[in-house]
Every structure is written in C-alpha cells, then in structure tokens.
Amino acid sequence: MKTITISPENARNLAVGSQFDEKINSINGIDSLNQIFDQLGYVQIDTISVVNRAHHQALWSRFTNYSPEMLHELQAKERQVYEYWGHAMSYLPMKDFRFSLPRMEKFKKPKSPWVKYRIEQSKHIFKDIKKRIADEGPLSSKDFENTSGKKGGTWWDWKPAKMALEVLYWQGELMISERKNFQKYYDLTEKVLPEWVDTTVPDKNESARFIIKRALKAFGIATEKEIRSFLQPGAGRDSDFQLIGAKEINKNLKELIEEGSVVKIKTDSIPVNYFALSESINELKGLTFNNPGVKLLSPFDNLIIQRERAKQLFNFDYSLECYTPEPKRKYGYFVFPVLFGNNLVARFDPKADRKAGKMIIKNLVTEPEFIVSENFIELFYKEIKRFTMFHDCDKIMLEKCPDQKLKKELSLKFKSKII
Numbered sequence: 001m002k003t004i005t006i007s008p009e010n011a012r013n014l015a016v017g018s019q020f021d022e023k024i025n026s027i028n029g030i031d032s033l034n035q036i037f038d039q040l041g042y043v044q045i046d047t048i049s050v051v052n053r054a055h056h057q058a059l060w061s062r063f064t065n066y067s068p069e070m071l072h073e074l075q076a077k078e079r080q081v082y083e084y085w086g087h088a089m090s091y092l093p094m095k096d097f098r099f100s101l102p103r104m105e106k107f108k109k110p111k112s113p114w115v116k117y118r119i120e121q122s123k124h125i126f127k128d129i130k131k132r133i134a135d136e137g138p139l140s141s142k143d144f145e146n147t148s149g150k151k152g153g154t155w156w157d158w159k160p161a162k163m164a165l166e167v168l169y170w171q172g173e174l175m176i177s178e179r180k181n182f183q184k185y186y187d188l189t190e191k192v193l194p195e196w197v198d199t200t201v202p203d204k205n206e207s208a209r210f211i212i213k214r215a216l217k218a219f220g221i222a223t224e225k226e227i228r229s230f231l232q233p234g235a236g237r238d239s240d241f242q243l244i245g246a247k248e249i250n251k252n253l254k255e256l257i258e259e260g261s262v263v264k265i266k267t268d269s270i271p272v273n274y275f276a277l278s279e280s281i282n283e284l285k286g287l288t289f290n291n292p293g294v295k296l297l298s299p300f301d302n303l304i305i306q307r308e309r310a311k312q313l314f315n316f317d318y319s320l321e322c323y324t325p326e327p328k329r330k331y332g333y334f335v336f337p338v339l340f341g342n343n344l345v346a347r348f349d350p351k352a353d354r355k356a357g358k359m360i361i362k363n364l365v366t367e368p369e370f371i372v373s374e375n376f377i378e379l380f381y382k383e384i385k386r387f388t389m390f391h392d393c394d395k396i397m398l399e400k401c402p403d404q405k406l407k408k409e410l411s412l413k414f415k416s417k418i419i
Helices: 008-017 022-026 029-040 054-060 068-077 094-106 113-136 158-170 204-219 224-229 246-259 278-284 307-314 374-390 404-414
Strands: 003-006 081-085 089-093 174-180 183-188 262-267 274-277 294-296 336-340 343-353 358-366 395-398
Touching: 003 008, 008 262, 008 307, 022 029, 029 054, 029 068, 029 089, 029 204, 054 068, 068 081, 068 174, 081 094, 081 174, 089 094, 094 204, 113 158, 113 183, 158 174, 158 183, 204 224, 204 246, 204 274, 224 246, 246 262, 262 278, 274 278, 294 374, 307 343, 336 374, 343 374, 358 374, 358 404, 374 395, 374 404, 395 404
Parallel strands: 003 262, 358 395
Antiparallel strands: 081 089, 174 183, 262 274, 294 336, 336 343, 343 358
C-alpha cells in the first residue's frame, strides 16, 4: 500500500481548498448553491438565532451574494435539496436521496428506546395525519395544535401529533416541503420527491463507498474515524441514525485504495493516517493554494464541525459553549472561528441586535501564536462589515478584545456607520 507524504501546510491547503472555492461567486445564485451542496455533501440545520441560523451562515461564508430566500427556492421550488439526518438534521443534495432510504427503513423497526417510545405514543394517529395532509396539502405542527381549551383525549392533541409528524418523516412517509419562518411544513413524500430521483435502495457496499467518497470530496483529507463520522450521527454505534457501520467503511476503504481511487496520506508532524481521493492529490501537485482570505465560520460550519479534526489539523481547540453556564464560559455563547488563509487564527462571539441595527462583538480573541498584521485587520474588517450587513445591521460595537492593537484599529473603523 503506497503512502504519500505531504506537509501539514499542504494538508491544510487540501482541507480548506475542498471547502471554499472563490469561483462560486462568478456563477448564477441557485447554480452556486447547488455546487456548494454538491461539494460539501450536507449543510447542518440549527435552531439558535442569536445571529442568522447556522445553515445560512455556512452558505453565506461560501457565496458572497447569498440570501436566505435562495435556500428556500432551492428546497421549495427547485426541489434540489431535501431535509433529513446527515451529521445531524441537515439539508442534503436531492440527488443523494437514495442513501437516506436505509435509515428510513431502520426507523420502521427501530432499536433505539427513544425512537420506539415516540412510535408507541403516536402510531395510533399515523393514518389520520397522512389523510389530513393528503386532503389539505402541506401542514406544520401548529396546524395540529389543540385550540379547544380541552386537555388531551383527541387524536389531534399537539404532542402526539408532533411526534407522529416527526416519526412519519423519519420513516420516509412524509418530507419537509418547505419552511416558513423556520417552521417545517410536511407533505406526502410522493408529492415532494421529484420524478427524476433514483429510489433504488443501496446495499451496504454502495453506502460505504458513498460515505467514503463524499467525506473525502468535502474534507479533502480525512482519517478513517472522520470518514465514519461524516453524515453519520452516532457513528461507530449500531444506531437507527447510522447509515453504515465501521466494518463496511474499513473494508471498502481498503478496496478503494487497492483500486487506486483513494490514497493513504502521511504528514510530517500529525501522528495519524489520513486518506484522500487520488484526483485531489493530483490536483495539489504544482498548484498554488487559492487563499480564501478571511472567513467567519458558524459553530456548525462543515470545516470545523468535527472538533478533534480541527484540533489535529489546525491546532484549534474549539467547543460550543452555549450550553455551558455563563460563568464557566471561556470565550462566549455562540463563538465563530475565524479562518485566515489556511489557518484558524481567532474566534469571536457575535450578537445581532436587529432592533437597534447593531452587531455586537462581545468578545474577539486571537490564537496565542498568531501575530496580527495590517492585512489581517483589513480583511477581517471587510468580512465583519459584510457579516453585519447580512444581519440587517448598520453599526458594529466591539466590547472586548485582549489584543490591544487589534482592538484599537477595529474600534476606530467601527466608529462610523457601515452603510
């Protein structure tokens, strides 16, 4: 088995270059989003809205002219993406739909006590839920709320109805037709799924190869553990949420290496085995790294969602602290890592006060080894200004920044209105 040795610098170039392609900005809006989804494999959905939700941030950081309306069009009108379990609940390319089918089958005969409980509590209304949607069209959980003032007792009581909607969705009987103000609207799968979609159920080898190739296309370079965790909540366990197990991943990874489509990678100073698509390594040779400048990454961004990977590859120790009691937080509530070139160099805790038109940076901290340059300050200011405008704000306030040079320079720039 041939092993290729590359520098840590080129390992990061592969990782960043596989996530960010500046050529996207020269393409039509919807086509750009399609390309981003095809490259990333999924974009994770999140509910936290202290700033724009994470799925919008991930797309915005990769496409200059992105607006949330574009994602709605891609899902509700173009039917190019669908919602289902990926790394967590995610937007996925519609062309990959068949690889969700094995999971849907698992949810019909689940092993998880958590899933079994939800089925038991709601299965008596499955037929009624589907009939009402068939008769009325797409409905949200709010359409099943008990507005009579009476407690329980009817099939449309909100709690079992909400469980039923989710279970039927997990099982593939329903799909999310669209979202309105983040509220999900469910419809019968046959009314949402385009006719062109392949619904052939993949076998275990197909699923394993799909995960491997999708992970390496998105990550550029990845360990076997990182591959197993890609698009798989609860990876490594025989869970209802898992598409394929470690045994199948390992077997097919070896076969792909023998076939020559995947290569084994070593780096000079990172003591783990990486893998990459052969075509990615061929493209790396002789090419100059396409520096993406400064990018502001949500806590659920695809580049840093696997925290151990971020630590090994970028020496960036990161965790989400919004569920940590405030006195115990080190950096802030919903902290964004800052990518500069091929390194993660800082982090900041933003809060959008839309009523006041103000973007508040509650804390901005650079990494200990990072030396702030004039170039970084200019690029960071340019990107934080764009970030502010994306949130319909026209002012920026910096509350805390231990690096005094950075604080002074940015504070001077933030004194004037952005727009």
